[in-house]
Amino acid sequence: MKNKGLVYLSVFGSLALASCGGGATEEKDTHAEEPAKEEKHEEVAKVDGVTEGDIHLTNAEWDEAQAIYFDRCAGCHGSTRKGATGPHLLPNAPEGNKSPGTLMLGAAGLKAFIENGTPGGMPEWKGIMTDGEIELMTRFLQVTPPVVPPFGMAEMTETWKLIIPVADRPTTPEHDRNIDNYFGVIMRDAGKVAIIDGDTKEKLVVLKTGFAVHILRTSASGRYIYSVGRDGRITMIDTYYETPKIVAEVRGAFDSRSVEVSKFKGYEDKYLVFGGYSPAHIAIMDAQTLEPISVTPTAGNACDGDKEYIEEARVASIVASHTDPVWICNIKERGMVDIVDYTDPVHPQITEIPSARFLHDGGWDASEHYFLVAANASNKIVVIDVPNKKLVKIIETGIKPHPGRGTNITLANGDKVWVTSHLGENKLSFIKTNEGEGQWTVVREVQASGTGGGALFVKSHPKSKHLWVDRTLNTDPALNSSVDVFNSATLELENTITMPEGVDGRMVHMEYNKGGDEVWISVFMGAESALLIYDDASLELKEIIKGDWVQNPTGKFNVYNTTHDIY
Ligand code: DHE
Numbered sequence: 001m002k003n004k005g006l007v008y009l010s011v012f013g014s015l016a017l018a019s020c021g022g023g024a025t026e027e028k029d030t031h032a033e034e035p036a037k038e039e040k041h042e043e044v045a046k047v048d049g050v051t052e053g054d055i056h057l058t059n060a061e062w063d064e065a066q067a068i069y070f071d072r073c074a075g076c077h078g079s080t081r082k083g084a085t086g087p088h089l090l091p092n093a094p095e096g097n098k099s100p101g102t103l104m105l106g107a108a109g110l111k112a113f114i115e116n117g118t119p120g121g122m123p124e125w126k127g128i129m130t131d132g133e134i135e136l137m138t139r140f141l142q143v144t145p146p147v148v149p150p151f152g153m154a155e156m157t158e159t160w161k162l163i164i165p166v167a168d169r170p171t172t173p174e175h176d177r178n179i180d181n182y183f184g185v186i187m188r189d190a191g192k193v194a195i196i197d198g199d200t201k202e203k204l205v206v207l208k209t210g211f212a213v214h215i216l217r218t219s220a221s222g223r224y225i226y227s228v229g230r231d232g233r234i235t236m237i238d239t240y241y242e243t244p245k246i247v248a249e250v251r252g253a254f255d256s257r258s259v260e261v262s263k264f265k266g267y268e269d270k271y272l273v274f275g276g277y278s279p280a281h282i283a284i285m286d287a288q289t290l291e292p293i294s295v296t297p298t299a300g301n302a303c304d305g306d307k308e309y310i311e312e313a314r315v316a317s318i319v320a321s322h323t324d325p326v327w328i329c330n331i332k333e334r335g336m337v338d339i340v341d342y343t344d345p346v347h348p349q350i351t352e353i354p355s356a357r358f359l360h361d362g363g364w365d366a367s368e369h370y371f372l373v374a375a376n377a378s379n380k381i382v383v384i385d386v387p388n389k390k391l392v393k394i395i396e397t398g399i400k401p402h403p404g405r406g407t408n409i410t411l412a413n414g415d416k417v418w419v420t421s422h423l424g425e426n427k428l429s430f431i432k433t434n435e436g437e438g439q440w441t442v443v444r445e446v447q448a449s450g451t452g453g454g455a456l457f458v459k460s461h462p463k464s465k466h467l468w469v470d471r472t473l474n475t476d477p478a479l480n481s482s483v484d485v486f487n488s489a490t491l492e493l494e495n496t497i498t499m500p501e502g503v504d505g506r507m508v509h510m511e512y513n514k515g516g517d518e519v520w521i522s523v524f525m526g527a528e529s530a531l532l533i534y535d536d537a538s539l540e541l542k543e544i545i546k547g548d549w550v551q552n553p554t555g556k557f558n559v560y561n562t563t564h565d566i567y
Contacts, residue, residue, distance in 0.1 A: 052091075052143040057136070065140035068133055070230070070255070071212065072125065078312050079255055079278035081145040084333055085358050085377045086122060089141050107138040114138070121400060121424055123473070151253055151279050156292045159233075159251035166288050169247060170240045179239045180560040181514040184216040184225045185531065188524070190551040193227050195237065195244045198513045198558060201533070205243050206549050209235040214257045216557040219287060220268035220320075225559070228252075228259040234274060236290055239559070248290040252276055252283045256315070260327055261287050262342055263320040263563075271342050273327045275315025282315055282329055282338070284345045293345045303335030303354035310334050317361045319371055319405075321386050322565070328371050328386060330359035335375060337382065339389050351389045355382040363405030364565050365418050365433040366462075372418050372431065374401040381420060381431060383440055393440040395431060399424025404457040404509070407567050408433070409467055409488040415443055421455030421469055428458065428469060430491075446491050448484045450476060457509050459567060460488050463516030464536050467491075470521070472508040480506040483521060485539055495539050497521075497532075503544060504528040505552075514560040518542065522553040529553060 049058040057065060070079070076086035083089070087099035102110060114134050117124040125134065173179065181198035191211050195204045210233035217226050225237040225244075232253035237244050253276030262271040272287040276298075284293045298313040316332040329338040335357035341349040355375065359382065362373030370392065371384045379399055383392040403420035409430075410416050415438070417430040430444040448455065454474030460467045467486040471479040481504075483497045499507070505526020510519050517537065523530045529552050531545040561567065 050143055055139050055142050057139055057143070061136055062140070064133075065136050066146065068129070068137060069140065072129070073137075074255060074278070076122070078314075078333075080148060080312055081141070082312055084312065084314065085360075089145075091142055091144060102141045107135075107142070110138040110141055111135070124475070148254065148278055151276075152281075153292055153295050156250065156252060156283060156295065159249075160291055161249045162247075162289050162291070163249065164238070164245065164247040169238055173240045174242045178514075179222060182225075182239055182244075182559045183511065183513075183520065184218075184227070184237070184557045184559070185522070185553050186213045186216065186227070186555045187549075187551045188212050188214075188554045191229065192549075192551070193225070193235070193237070194549065194553075195225070195239070196531075196545070198518075201543055201545060203545075203547075203549065205245075207235070207237060207244070207246055209233070209237075209246070215259065215555055216562070217260050218557065218559050218562045219261050220263040220563065222559050222563045224261075224269065224287070225557070226259050226261065226272065228256055228274065230255055230257075232256045232276065232278075234259055234272070234285070234290060250285060250290040250292065252285075252292075253281065254278045258315060258318045260318040260320045262325065262327075263322055264325040267325055267342065271345050273318055273320075273329065273340065273342070275318050275329060277314040278312070280311070280313045280315060280331075282340060282348075282350075284342065284348060294348065296348060296350065298329075298331050298334070298338070300331075300334055300336070300352075302333070303357060305354075316359050317363075317373060317405075319362070319364065319565070322368050323387050326386070328373075328384065330362070330373050332359050333357065335359060335378075337371075337373065337384050337391075339384075339386065353384060353389065353391050355384075355391055356380045356394050361402065361404055363403065363407075363418075363567060366408040366416050367433070368565060370433060372403070372406055372420075372433075374403055374420060376400045376402060376423070379424075381429075383431075395440065395442065397429040397431075397442060398422040398427040398445075399453065401429070402456055404459075405565075405567050407458045407460045407467065408462075409460045411444065411491070412489040417443060419458045419460075419467065421448075421458050422453050423455065423473060424453045426451055426453055426455075428455075428467075428486075444491060446486065449482070449493070449496050450474070450479045452476065452479070454480060459510035459512065459519070461512040461516035461536070461561075461566065464512070465489065466494070466519075466536055466539075468510040468519055468521075470507050470510065472506050481523075481526075483507050483510065497534065497539065499523070500532065500541055500544060502528060503530040503532070503546070505530075507532075509555050511556040511558055512536070512561055512566075513558055516566075520556050520558075522556060524552040524554055531556070 078084040081089040092101040115126040185194045209227045210229040212230035236248040252274035255277040258275035274283040316330045337353040339351040356378045358377035400423035402423045416434040467488040505523040533543040
């Protein structure tokens, strides 16, 4: 085998570094760091590929396979292929691990898994990946995986770029628009974020923000929008400008999914927290400039007391408390809920609460006192009492709960419930959150249309009488291209919203406007991307936002609702 370490840099080094710190602000801007990328490729060109036994990949194939793995597989199988919610993909099974090594599966076995998926939740990649890409992955997965190079404070600080210092930014908005009703919309595959005025539906700007942006969060004041993507890059957008601008960037890791800010009184717009997938760590930055302040690795023992030490303990969802100066960071593989006190951001005090393995996504109950998070591969929802830093309960709900941030509604009998959908089965579970009989139990279960799971997100609003549920990952095209709308008091299905003419793809992720009377839905993974805007009372389609710039939109985040955790 030849020099894989060097080649490894081409994805975990240049791909993200080239996209970070270049000061790219407007769509047409180019990245000042392109030469760095070329330098790395020159370095890579010196070696002649990777050979192990009978398996050979050229340099170009190795780079392509890493990029495909990073994009399609790392989320479930881990950046180092040691396994996460999905099994390991190492040539030989580690001792005691029941999943066979990839060499034992061979090219034919791997091809069958990749093409057909598994009942356990692995998608079918045939039709999404080409036959050539699938064949390439069968070779890549049979050779030793690359090693993650170090990425700590020094590397992070090197990528930090303060594009517009605080003193040079406007002190008041340069416009009369209603920032509270701005929407940040992610164009995942284009690596861009669009800022749309929710009142007028005008696109204000489309900004280059990095590879496969995953989520957006807003500062406590609502002024700044932060994006984070699969290249670990955080981009900070200032909405005070007439045309919103990128004012700072930094890369927090090679791969990530989450970012949040300090929201407690006295700490508004002060600190930002970043969750690394690879390397797995919690990084704290200055929320005004993105200057790195500290980094804390998250490796450690698993929650269930079996003394298993987990190196790749990725940081999944993060929420900010409104009642205490803390963030709640969910350490996926270890099943630990970390309550991070940011009063001393250089040495943050972390209280670890053991819960259940494979923590993923979650959100607040209506009181913003309890945080509920899915331990998706354990089929559980974990409830945390945040001010008291205590585990309240672990609740079995169904196969692979996937709530997004969940949503809070009030049932006809007065029960306040937090809702989760499921990826693995057709079930919505309603967990009672207010005091009284049945608190922290599933008090209702309801099925959406058709059969099978594939639901990713649920959404309602305190002013709404509706609960919206997507089915994005269901294999039935009729279901993945529609959204069910339930009466939020009776839980009767009121309507199934189907794809309007001239739009094609899957429906994903609902977001309300500030007033709570409009719902925005993304259409992606099809021939004609769009944003659909529905009237929440009549369920009529109000507007379709389309155009060359609308490219595979995924998450949308209303400034007011995101700042105040309204869902
Ligand atoms: Fe997500 C939230 C991780 C696939 C769209 N996603 C999250 C969060 C995590 C996560 C940890 C919670 C962040 C928070 O609240 O701080 N997502 C992952 C994965 O690891 C996974 C399974 C595979 C991967 O490689 O990324 C994955 N996610 C997807 C998708 O395929 C989606 C539909 C499109 C995409 O971006 O690739 C997708 N995830 C989203 C969205 C949110 C999200 C829109 C934010 C929901 C919200 O309302 O807050």
